[in-house]
Amino acid sequence: MHGEDEVGAKVTLAEVAKEAGVSLPTVSKVLNGRSDVSTGTRAKVERLLAAHGYRRRVAGPPRTPLVELVFHELDSVWAVELVKGVENVAKANRATVVLTRSGTRHAPGPEWIEGVLRRRPLGVVLVFSSLPAEVKRRLRSWDIPFVIVDPAGDPDPDVPSVGSANWAGGLAATRHLTDHGHERVAIVTGPEDMLCSRARLDGYRSALTMAGLPFDPRLVRFGDFQVHSGFAHAGDLLDGPEPPTAVFAGSDLQALGVLEAARLRGLRVPEDLSVVGYDDVPPAQWSSPPLTTVHQPLRHMAEEAARMLFRPDVPGGAARRIELATRLVVRQSSGPPGGRAAPARRVPGRAPGARISAGA
Amino acid sequence: MHGEDEVGAKVTLAEVAKEAGVSLPTVSKVLNGRSDVSTGTRAKVERLLAAHGYRRRVAGPPRTPLVELVFHELDSVWAVELVKGVENVAKANRATVVLTRSGTRHAPGPEWIEGVLRRRPLGVVLVFSSLPAEVKRRLRSWDIPFVIVDPAGDPDPDVPSVGSANWAGGLAATRHLTDHGHERVAIVTGPEDMLCSRARLDGYRSALTMAGLPFDPRLVRFGDFQVHSGFAHAGDLLDGPEPPTAVFAGSDLQALGVLEAARLRGLRVPEDLSVVGYDDVPPAQWSSPPLTTVHQPLRHMAEEAARMLFRPDVPGGAARRIELATRLVVRQSSGPPGGRAAPARRVPGRAPGARISAGA
Structure with a gap:
């Protein structure tokens, strides 16, 4: 016994x-x-x-040194960064990462919770999920701590979570463009029903106001964070009567779609169109030109989340919410409108490479 | 007992x-x-x-329903595809994926094998690793099957493995370019000491021979599969006295570097330079223009490897080696030299988008 x-x-x-x-x-x-x-x-x-409020009095059978990381999809370019973050912390705590995919988009299914209770991990990091009350109750009755990595900015007040500063990110990206003198800045953001999209849009709007520019709803598009949505919305904006001189995209993938829409119209980036992305996932560095983007500290977010498992909340205390800072990373896809000498290129000898304009 | x-x-x-x-x-x-x-x-x-040749006579304590997936690095854009493949098969067999990172570049360290023996997975899928004899012996004495996903094309004859057809991939990529009429085709391939690089180079050479073209060693560069190596070698080739009209890169990341080198020189792709990548990882679809590339069936390779765990070799039989086919995926980064009307664009109304050349 x-x-x-x-x-x-x-x-x-x-x-x-x-x-x-x-x-x-x-x-x-x-x-x-x-x-x-x-x-x-x-x-x-x-x-x-x-x-009955049963909580095990003493340690039961030895807990398996596993940290369970739950995705609802693995397609995202984010996945690797998040896995690496959780893996770093697991390794430091002599634990191993178990990867599971939850059945549905937002909530792990009953099969998943059965598996977790069989595996008895040290804790669970969920990406982007919300948890049904029943699942939370079962995890709690087993003393399995859980935390949500929530880049969508829509935390369950009942669950510890780690997010990042979406509003500040939207503000920084847009200010970068207005500081360069852009007056027609479009935004192609994420889905309308996600708080992170709204927060970034509000940051965008505030930056315009601070620059004394009007907010033009025709320059606002809601997309789905994928390449195609950036491509389609940018095409539509660029083919309109008053095309923007800059586009702030809701993800790096959308920004890549914007680059392709510009290329097909013979527009040079950044001379004819400035593009700013969001996330700073690896493809942002590999694009042509490399993307100016808002760095979302995904690996760091995953590390923070995993660390929370190893120093759980005081029982009865409020669930913690950590929001990590975002920051602008300036690369080559942004500059002043019309290709006037940009501050970043004031010293031609220090430019990242000789640039022979194809249109010259 | x-x-x-x-x-x-x-x-x-x-x-x-x-x-x-x-x-x-x-x-x-x-x-x-x-x-x-x-x-x-x-x-x-x-x-x-x-x-003493001890093998457990009957099942020991219940095996944990885990499939262990071992990477030496998680940085690669391949990781997600491989994880998904293993995860698919694990799920179908009611097992969960444990991710571990091996200590050194090519062989899991002693700490790793201790962990595996503690975890008792149903089997182990190793990516790109070679296994010291001692580790093989210990896994075997525990009846833990293992298999190597080996895109490098350098299989240990003693271990079941899954690879893909590198020579055929090199041949297909190069024939695509010579069929378009290119006569100066450069290759920027992987490291000189990896068999996959050599196999692709030999495929390239055979395609040139089949097209009646000479093999020019000045057009051959060995890189490291990363963006920068494509960028640097392409820059060097393009700045040379007789620049190529097409570059076959050893990875999609190298190909992205080639695109950036071309852009900085005011060269249009594919009109002024055709570029073909290798792997067909997601960024190949997102680039501007989207990359023609050789599809390496990474997810399928991982699935095959994981399936081998669930139907292990006949004891005493030779280790199996499965080699999956590669195939060319034609997108917009390749065409005839000098931008003559390409077969794919014969019907202008069906072109992927109106193209206003920046250089016109």
Whole structure:
């Protein structure tokens, strides 16, 4: 028998067994994560344990030194940065990373939680997910800490999370363009129903106001963070009657789509069109020209999230929310409108490479 | 006591205990993957077990439903494709993926093998690694199957592996360019000491021969698969006395570097320079223009590798080697030299977008 069978707990466990209509050893098996218990029985017993406020008194069977990282999709160029962040912290704590994909877009399914309870990780880092109350309850009753990496800026007040400063990022990107003298700056941001898109849009709007420029709704487009949405919206903007001289994109992928839309129209970047991305994922450095972009510290965010698992909240305290700073990274896709000498190129000898304009 | 304690095994285990100078229960602990055995003792006992040809007679403690995926680095744009492939197969087999990073560039260190033996995965997929004999022996004595995803084309004859057709890929890329009429085709390939680089170079050479073109060593460069190496070598080639009209790069990242070198020299792609990449990782679709490239079926390779774990080799049989086909994906970075009407653009109305040449 195990450590949880001390007097106080024993009464509870016996009661739980009775209520669940199972034997005490079956309850014990559930508590010890044994696999020879049916899913239905396990769920019933756990529900009752949680309802009775049961928390294991002492350590149960040794916890597996795993940190579980949950994605709802692995397609994103973000994935590698996040994995690396979690892996760094796991390694420092002599743990290993388990990767799982949650069934649906925003919430891990019942199959997932069964797996977690079998694996007994040291903790769970969820990317971009919201958790049903039932899942939170089960993780808590097992003392498995969890934290959400939430770049969407829409934290569950009940769950510790790590985000980044979206509003400040939108402000910095737009100010960079207005400081260069751009007066028609378009924004192609993320989905309208995501708070991060709205925060960046508000930052954009404030930067325009600070520069004494009007806010023109025709220059605002909501996309989906993918290359094609940048391509399509930029094409539409550039083919319009009053095309922008600069586009602030909601992701680096959208910005790459903007570059391609410009190229197909014979527009040079940055001479004819300035482009600023968001995220600073590796492809931002590899594009032609390399992208000016807002650095979202994805790896650092994942590290912070994983660290939270190893120093959990004080019980009963409010869930923590950490928001990390974003910063502008200036590369070669932005400059003054019309290709006038940009501040960054004042010293021609120090320019990143001789530039023979194809249009000259 | 456990299933391995049948008569034949018992003798062996007692002998092993004696030889190792430990108690029989300690040997049993090692066999059951318990963590309360020192690393030194565990290694000694396992060495002796392996030396005596010990193989567990029946299943030991339940194997954890984990598939271990080992990278020596996670930086590569390949990582996500490989993780997805392994994850697909793991999920289909109700297993979860554990990600680990091996210490050194080519071989997992001693710390890694200790962790694997503690975790007891169903199997191990290694990316790009070679395994020291000692590690192979320990994995085998534990009946943990392992397989190598080996895009480098340098298989250990002793280990099952999955690669892809590098020579055929080099041939297809180069023929595509010579078929378009290019006569000065440069190659910027991977490191000189990697067989995949050599295989692609030989494919390139054969395609030139088949097109009746001479092989000019001045058009051959060895790089390191990174963006910068494509950028630097292409710059050097383009600034030379007889610049190529087409460059076949050893990776998509190198090809992106070639695009940037061309842009800085005012060269249009594909009108002034055709560029073909290798790998077909997502950034190949996002570049401006999108890259013609050789598709290396990374996800499929990882799937094949993971599947091998679930249907291991016949004991004593030769290690399997599977080589998957590569294929050319034609996008917009390649065409005839001098921008003559390309076959793909014969019907102007069906071109991917109106193209106003910046140089016109």
